[in-house]
Amino acid sequence: MKIAILSRGKRLYSTKRLREACVARGHDVNVLDTLDFSINVEQGKPGLIYKNKNITDFDAVIPRIGSSITFFGAAVLRQFEEMGMFCLNSSLGIITSRDKLRSIQLLARHNIGFPQTIFVKQKKTILPAIEKIGGAPVVIKLLEGTQGIGVILADTNKVAEAIIETLHSTKQNVLIQKFIKESKGRDVRAIVVGNKVVAAMRRVAQGDEFRSNVHRGGKVENVELDERFERTAIRAAQIMGLNVAGVDMLEGASGPQVMEVNSSPGLEGIERASGVDVAAKMVEFLEEQSDFPEIDLRQRLTLDKGYGVAEFHILKNSELISKTIENAGFREKDIVIMSIKRGTKMISNPKSTREILEDDSLLCFGKLENMKSLVIQKRKNRKRRKSFDVRKI
Ligand SMILES: Nc1ncnc2c1ncn2[C@@H]1O[C@H](COP(=O)(O)OP(=O)(O)O)[C@@H](O)[C@H]1O
Ligand SMILES: [Mg+2]
Incomplete structure (x- = not known):
């Protein structure tokens, strides 16, 4: 395959390792500086120019977009996506995961643990927010x-308030988070590739530092992850829409x-601590997936007249409870159930004989009018007590 690595530096450890892994597996690889691209937006003919040459023929792209160039880097990657080239991580996944607030807002929809977090803007709301957590x-x-x-x-609350006020005065957005004491300056990083954790390490903060980042002097060691940590890491990566991710977790x-x-986890610490060739795992995954470029499902599905995607939450007095999908009449209304979220389980492409249960979340594709009428009708029947929630997505 012909692979492009988007990176600001050929000599960066992770970039070098990825390049070596591509070469070792017989690929033709180029490291391209993300900032040297021009994005040519033309109707029906998306183009990218790199050092005066048109980019046309890559089979796959490995993005390593640093946080200082998220906006431009994601735009370049989006253009590769528009040109139909497989990108190891999508631009949307990178943008979503880079914002710590947006990330946990998404995680909060699912059964995933995270430190209690609160976000405020106004001075008068700072102290109550600190007290709330x-x-x-x-x-x-x-x-x-x-x-x-x-x-x-x-x-102390006072110091916290002063710091937040100071940061606000310099136009910084900050979030306030519960301190997970019991983790004792230690955390776990799991590297997810596809639907697997391929390597993990524990990072231990040194001295009186509470941050365990390697750049803050944290020491790394090998760790055998228990199943809960593995499952959480895989789900978190999926929720962000990332094929490759380094998921940081505290031991609460x-x-x-x-x-x-x-979305661009460093490879040095993890390869040293775990002894796993993470770069090779990433390239292996790229080989398996490159024939299936990611598509923006929502955009593609909702273009057709009046069709869309919506999620229904089955509340406790719903008439649909205990009915099979077939008997609930979704098909007649031109609605297809794509998946059912049931607690921590996901039932993809459920059979028509599958029963609907209380608290299920049904992800549906179909005629929006019909989906709407289904909800409105239920609301009327039940007066103000909705029998299911709906969210258009
Ligand atoms: N809520 C928390 N409780 C305890 N320690 C934390 C908490 N949030 C962060 N840390 C520590 O600080 C480190 C950096 O936090 P993180 O949110 O991962 O930011 P960064 O993007 O800078 O790595 C973590 O690896 C962890 O050691
Ligand atoms: Mg971190």
Whole structure:
């Protein structure tokens, strides 16, 4: 295959390792500096120009987009996607995961642990917010910080308030997070490739530092992940829409607490700690998947007249409970159930004989009018008590 690695530096450890892994597996590979592209937006003919040459013939792209160039890097990647080339991580996944608030807002929809978090803007709302999450000590974070920079532990409510006010005055957005004491300066990073955790490490903060980032002097060691951590890491990567991710988790009293999902995880620490050739795993996955470029499902599906995607949540008095999909009449209304979320389980492409249960979330594709009428009708029947929620997505 002909593979492009988007990276700001040929000599960066992870870039070098990925390049070696591509060569070792017989691929033709080029490292291209993300900032040297021009994006040529033309109707029906998306183009990319790199150092005066048109880019046409890559089979796959490995993006390594640093946080300082997220906007431009994601735009370049989006253009590769538009040109039908397979990208190991999608531009949307990268943008979504880079914002720490947006990430946990998404995780919160699912059964995934994360430190209690609150986000405020106005001075008068700061102290109540700190109190809401149990008071100091609290962690204060810049939304797009990295390598531990922009993550602060505040010991008292007053200090926390002063720090947040100061950051607000410099137009920074910050989130306030419960400090997970019991993790004791240790966290776990799991590298997800596809639907598997391929390597994991524990990072231990040194001295009185609470941040375990390698760039803050954290020491790495090998760790055998228990199943809960593995499952959480895989789900978190999937929710972000990332094929490759480094998922950072604290060891909370109630299990794994996801802090962030990294779309360009560094390979040095993890390869050293785990002894796994992570770069090779990534390239192997690229080979398996390159024939299936990601498509923007929502955009493609909703273009047709009046069709769309919606999610129904089955509440406790719904008439659909205990009916099979067939008997519930979805098909007649031109609605297809694509998946059912049931607790922590996901039932993809459910058979028509499958029963609908209370608290299921049905992800449906179909005529929007019919989906709407289904909800409105139920609302009327039940007066103000909706028998299911609907969310158009
Ligand atoms: N809520 C928290 N409780 C305890 N430690 C935390 C918490 N949030 C972050 N940390 C520590 O700070 C480090 C950096 O935080 P993280 O959110 O991953 O930001 P960055 O993107 O800068 O790595 C983590 O690896 C962890 O050691
Ligand atoms: Mg981190």
